[in-house]
Amino acid sequence: MQRLLVALLAAFDAAIAAAVGLVVLLAPLTLLWTLAFGITADWGALWPLTGTLWEFGHGVPLAVTIPDELLVALAIPAQAASFAVSITPLAFLLFTLLFAARSGARAAAAGTWLLGVLSGTVVFTAISTAVALTARLDAAQTPLLLAIVLPAAVYFVGALCGAVRVAWEEGDGGILDRLHDRLDVHEDWAPVPAAVVRGAAFALVGVVGTAALALAVMTLFRGGEVVALFQASRVDALGATVMTLAQLVYLPTLIVWAASWLAGPGFAVGVGTAVSPAGTQLGVVPGVPVFGLLPENSSMWMLIVVLVPIAAGAFAGWAVRSRLVWEGTPLGTAQRAVIAVGIAVVTAGVGGIAAVLANGSMGPGRLSEVGPAALPFMLALGLEVLVGAAILLLSPRHRDELAEERTDRWIAEMSELEPSQAPVVPVPGIPLPRAHDQAFDDTAPLDDVRGFRPPTGNRD
Template structure:
């Protein structure tokens, strides 16, 4: 496909991703304006708030400074009137990342992934700069460079990942093919190693996300009464309850990451000097956010068995990689490629840990003043535990001796040699003169 056409399509993808994200942030505010404020407020005043929500959803921290006309009637301490909000609603982040991944993959399929990724990145930078220039206000401020760079990274990194995934599979007549040539020269199983590591890492992270979502659903079901009680204690009308619900949905992926941290072992914080983990739960006075009612009041030693889930995810990744190696080695002579299997095991562990650290980093931050300045999982401990647990599971399947059910790499050659020898014996028998019959 023509490079100019690829660039235009990628630019359109980026514009659409930004537009949908801004509409998703603006729509609830519009409903709030219609049913809550009516003609007493200007609709144009919603745009700065929508822009700030979009920026927060793309990992841009907000510096909140509440004016006296808000703090004095509510009795808020002036020291608590200025604080940061950096805990991102990952639903917006996830939408942009998925959209960007698909855009990068399409550009790679068209054979011009570099042009496509760069085109999308430039458009997002321009859009983020436009949002920054038109959403200034005295209540929520942002650092200008963060407001431009962070949304661009949220789009560009997944787009690059999708492009490289497709380019590795289909080729690109460029950098990716050059890397494959180098690996092909080494021979053996090495050309498949990067793909196996990427596939295994995707399996581990996908399994952890699924397990986290399941744990969150179970917690909501088991402690639904506490969540409803917090909704009722807020004493909000139907409009307020709808706002609460939309906010919870926007932060749903964030809570899933918290559940992953609980499963892996390190747990997460809901404030300074607090922890929620299988080992123990220590929390102080929590804000009346309904979803926090799902937090366990105490822990049990049986919850430590949840750590077997990351081990199982690593074992599944190891089984898939080992099966692929066995299929690729069918018909090849020589021993199994132990060096390649070790590299795949370590690669899955390292990248799974890095992915967990990235998830923890984007799912942690500040949601208010004082003790609320630190919530979410710590990236370092989560990365270490996920790496170790997934490495154990992957090593069990990848580094174990060959089982009876697996074909030996040398078997096909041996069978072929035996068939040739048998055919030669039969031919000699037929050529041997037979004794006369009386």
């Protein structure tokens, strides 16, 4: 009965996650549709547009085809009639990931995490299949297989990560506990996996937080250029609202671009362009308001920003090492080296996946290459985090840390002894307890000690 209830709750969570994502798109689109076209609008195109954008928000690329009458009306060249748009607005994807992780964690807390993950994924796959089959646009087409698989894969990854995190800590009575038992055989290596994941989380939080701060600072200093591009677009209030909402859903994507800039490789805004701390090379940039944040030039001195990922790695190394000392599990050099490498690999892997989603095409011609290159970003981020983590994890142990370890070891050894075996330290003026009551008379009041005088307040 409990397993059935967990499966039903996980399926309900998946349905809610998909429904909320679709409604978040459908509600503003309905309002904008009404304001733009009135009551007599073609409402039949609203659902295909909503479903297509929902798929696009989960990493599905769009193949855009501009109708011939629109080409003539806007004087668009014929070679620009068809192009791909593949830069994912990561806001929708992150929402699904977090919602799925919460569902997986609840299933793991109930003791049946695998059933919960599979149940939720099956329901989400069914919903994505229904959306892919019913929401088809001629002007913006999506590959049918990717439209089904990618949203389901996003939900599965989120639910799996949330479930494994809880089940690893609390136990699941199954495969994770058996894996725990195998690791516990090698006592020195048992804390390594958890330390790697914990350190990578700290490193990612540090990099993402600093990238978001850098984006906020650029908005503060170059907000005038953004406003100027809004004014140059000559759109009405409805058009400005649409542009603002579109840029907001791309905010996490822009944070990935900023993280790539901090790591050193930077990103591109078209073929043959580069925006990095070492220099900025820009040609004709589209008049998208958010592109007003791009720096017009750079200096070699800006390369100092690569210290940010190094500092994030050092922060991760410090957090992991402090946790190990607090838990009383100091590790050897080999284990700490593996932890440092693991933190760098996991951080680079997550950064690479984010770069793949934040990189691609956003239009015809030169706009076919926009965003950070995944491989250079992965390598730079991994190496910088490795340097920072290794500095803190492999540095010589402080004497306070060694003293704390010796104290913990002494307490552990003393707690294993029987009271009668505990060593008795003689104190002048205090008689030693007799053998038969040594276990009970651990202390003696000082007032009963013959010849005891309290210290006086006179000093030489």
